[in-house]
Amino acid sequence: MINKEFTIDGQYGFHLRPAQVMVEKMSPFTCDVKMKKEDGTEADAKSILGLMSLGLNNGQKVQMETNGADEKKAMATLEELFRTNFGE
Amino acid sequence: MSERVYQGIGVSDGIRMGKAFIYRRAPEPDTNRMIKQEQAEQEISRLDRAVEHAVLEIDELVARASKTLGDDKVAVIKGQKTFLSDPAYCPQMKKLIQEKLFSSEKAVREVTDRYAGVFEGMENSYMRERAADVRDAGNRLLQHLSGADCVDLSKLDHPVILVADDLAPSDTVRLDRNLIRAFVTRRGGKTSHTSIFARSLDIPAVVGVQDIMDGVTDGEELILDGNKGICIASPNPETVKDYHAKMEQERRMEEVFRRYAAQDAHTHDGKRVIAAANIGSLSDAEDSLKKGAEGVGLFRTEQVYLSRKTAPDEETQYQVYRKIAECFGSKEVIVRTLDVGGDKEISYLGIGKETNPFLGYRAIRYCLDRKEIFLTQLRAILRASAFGKLSVMFPMISGIQELEAAKAMMEEAKEQLRRRQQPFDESIRTGIMIEIPSAALMADVLAQEADFFSIGTNDLTQYTLAVDRGNEKVSYLYNYFDPAVVRLIHRVSDAAHQAGIPLGMCGAMAGDPLAIPLLVGLGLSELSMPAGSLAQAKYTVSMLESKSCGELAAKAVNCRSAGAIRDLLQEYLQKHGEQD
Known part of the structure; x- marks a missing residue:
């Protein structure tokens, strides 16, 4: 299991488009991918509704957790996504 | 009829x-129906078919839309498809059908309402609007379940x-x-x-x-x-x-204006007047640039504070200010610090109800009292100033002590950033709004401490004439062409020129084509207005001749009434409009 912290960066928070990109990129991985808010609520990173339900605003911190056979690759992909701000 | x-x-x-x-849309389907145990399997395959059809329909929509609409709009439609294949969406409906014997319609309604409800409860207004996307996906499923035709647009x-x-x-x-x-x-x-x-x-x-x-x-x-x-x-x-x-x-004016929107504004005889925009958000900023803004004369920062439960932190504000600074590059963006109170209420700031809010605890008065909130905003603006050309403007300054206190806070914010070794524009200018008669009367003193003035005509008019614009019984008295207001502007202009600082205006008057010759004549160098007024204002400026505007202003200052000033201006514009 790998854990890493990221910060949401976007005028509208973690909205439809970034959530969509994350689901698209995470779905091919077999490992579990979770996004956790500071208050402890979490969501399946392969579910756009789950991700959007977290209601993340600009500037908030999140923990990403990957757990399974391809967890390293999944985390590397996540890092790239946050680095490029989901192509926004 | x-x-x-x-x-x-x-x-x-x-x-x-x-x-x-x-x-x-098609009539509401029955979303309360229950089924029997033996129907569950059939009900699930009915839902599967509806999902399949809905996905096909979306694909068709996307193919059609990508020709006529931009990528971002297509993304919204595609988002719906993602909902339909979401592990938290249809699988949950199937669970409800199997375990609770809901009909497909009831299951769709239940799960859709649940998510839409979550989004609607969010503090971020953008996310709240996304509830409509989920409902749209749900309605699409319901439509396919009923098989009913609705009007096809x-x-x-x-x-x-x-x-x-x-x-x-x-x-x-x-x-x-x-x-x-x-x-x-x-x-x-x-x-x-x-x-x-x-x-x-x-x-x-x-x-x-x-x-x-x-x-x-x-x-x-x-x-x-x-x-x-x-x-x-x-x-x-x-x-x-x-x-x-x-x-x-x-239609006719639009054609003319379009030509002028793309050019810098200057009078017929070459006097430069900066036509700037009033903005409140990044999308306003982008829109105003398309419409010919040569800068921002008023960036209202209140929007950053709205639709939230707590005050935005430095980082959140910095991100917004920085994007706007970058958007305008070398063009100046005047950032007005938090102007809360009056008719602008933000619940978590705890201003409370007042019997006379326009004369109460608001704007700079609030900020000087709530130092942490003010310093946070000043640091965020300063940090963003490293990425463009920002200036800071304090609202509701009524006298020199307030200006000195605000400037001291600005120095404190700068010092904090220096200690953190965070870069900012050391030459950043700090100016004030002139919107209280006392500030207009004391403009010569204020000019020694301010780097620029910007006249806010909306408040200046209501304070000078003691008229509440919103009160229908007295609003007829509200008029920025009132000679009392015009004389105050004249006085402020004299003070600004003597001190050698630039003078702008960011109230409704600045975008009024009738007022523009007077304002140019009174020596204003920047007019800031809603983006939609820019093209027409630039066109108006181009018809003017600076010398005759000066003469016009001298006459206006000596008029007895607002009506007389309007007549004078109308006559002037008619004469100069025909020359073009």
């Missing part, structure tokens, strides 16, 4: 006439004014924009889908018209006035004539 006027919110400018086309074959409860993204992409003259909807706000789509396609729209669906009949003649936010049903011949004239005028 006789003429009726419906008031709503104008969200996309322009005037159009046409026949009403009332768009109703893509089959429209003549130009209409579309009347609807609300328009979903999937509705708007089906529209042939050549056939839709305008929109009017019962629901929606400035940031709802209909509004964003309407603006991006330049289709006039009015939303939030409560009685529109029941009040208007299919095929009825309508006039939609997006500028005023009204929809007129079965207009009288005189109204039609009026509006024909307005439309013709609008």
Whole structure:
């Protein structure tokens, strides 16, 4: 299991488009991918509704957790996504 | 039928006439039905088929929309497809069918409402609007489950004014924009889908018209006035004539204005006047640049504080300010610090109800009292200043002590950043709004401490004349052409020139073509206005001649009444308009 912290960066928070990109990129991985808010609520990173339900605003911190056979690759992909701000 | 006027919110400018086309979705399906145990399997395959059809339909929509709309709009539609394949969406419905014996319709309603409810409860207004996307996906499923045909918007074959409860993204992409003259909807706000789509396609729209669906009949003649936010049903011949004239005028002027929007504003004889925009958000910033803004004379930062439960932290503010600074590059953006209070209420700031809020605890008075909130904003602005050309402007300064105190806070914020070794623009300018008569009267003293002045005519007029603009019984007295207001502006201008600091204006007066010759004559070097007024203002400036504007201003200052000043200005514009 790998854990890493990221910060949401976007005028509208973690909205439809970034959530969509994350689901698209995470779905091919077999490992579990979770996004956790500071208050402890979490969501399946392969579910756009789950991700959007977290209601993340600009500037908030999140923990990403990957757990399974391809967890390293999944985390590397996540890092790239946050680095490029989901192509926004 | 006789003429009726419906008031709503104008969200996309322009005037159009046409026949009403009332768009109703298919009748509500029964979402309370339960099933028997042995029907569960059949019910699930019924849901599967509906999902399959819905996905096909979305693919078709996307293929059609990508030709006519931008990528970001297509993304919204694609988002719906993602909902349909979401592990938290349809699988949950199937679970409800299997375990609770819900019909497919009831299951779709239940799960859709659950998520839409979560989004609607969010503090971020953008996310709240996304509830509509989820509902749209749910409605699409319900439509396919019922197999019922609803009016197909893509089959429209003549130009209409579309009347609807609300328009979903999937509705708007089906529209042939050549056939839709305008929109009017019962629901929606400035940031709802209909509004964003309407603006991006330049289709006039009015939303939030409560009685529109029941009040208007299919095929009825309508006039939609997006500028005023009204929809007129079965207009009288005189109204039609009026509006024909307005439309013709609008069309002719638009052509002229378009030429001027792209150029820097200067008078006929070469005096430069900066035509800047008033903005409140990044999307305003982008829009204003397209419409010819040469900078920002007033960036209202209140929006950053709205739709939240707690004050935004430094990082959140910095991100917004930085993007706006970058957007304008080397063009100046004047950032007004938090102007809360008066009619602008932000609950978590704890200002509370006052009997006389316009004379109360507001703007700079609040900020000087709540130092942490103020310092946080100043640091965020300063950090963003490293990425463009920002200036800071304090609102509601009533005297020199307030200005000195605010400047001391600014120094403190700078010092904090220096200690953190965070870069900012060391040459950043700090100016003030002149919107209180005492500040106008003491302008010569204030000019020694301020790097620039910007006159806020809305407050200056109401404070000078002691008139509440919102009170219908006295609003006739509210007039920025009142000689008392004009004399104050004149006085401020003298003080600014003597001290050698620039003078701008960011109230409604600055965008009023009639006022512009007077303002140029009074020596204002920057006029800041809503982006929509820029093209016309630039055109007006181009007709002026600076020397005669000066003479005009000298005459205006000696007028006895607002009416006399208006007459003078009208006469001047007529004379100079003809020369062009």
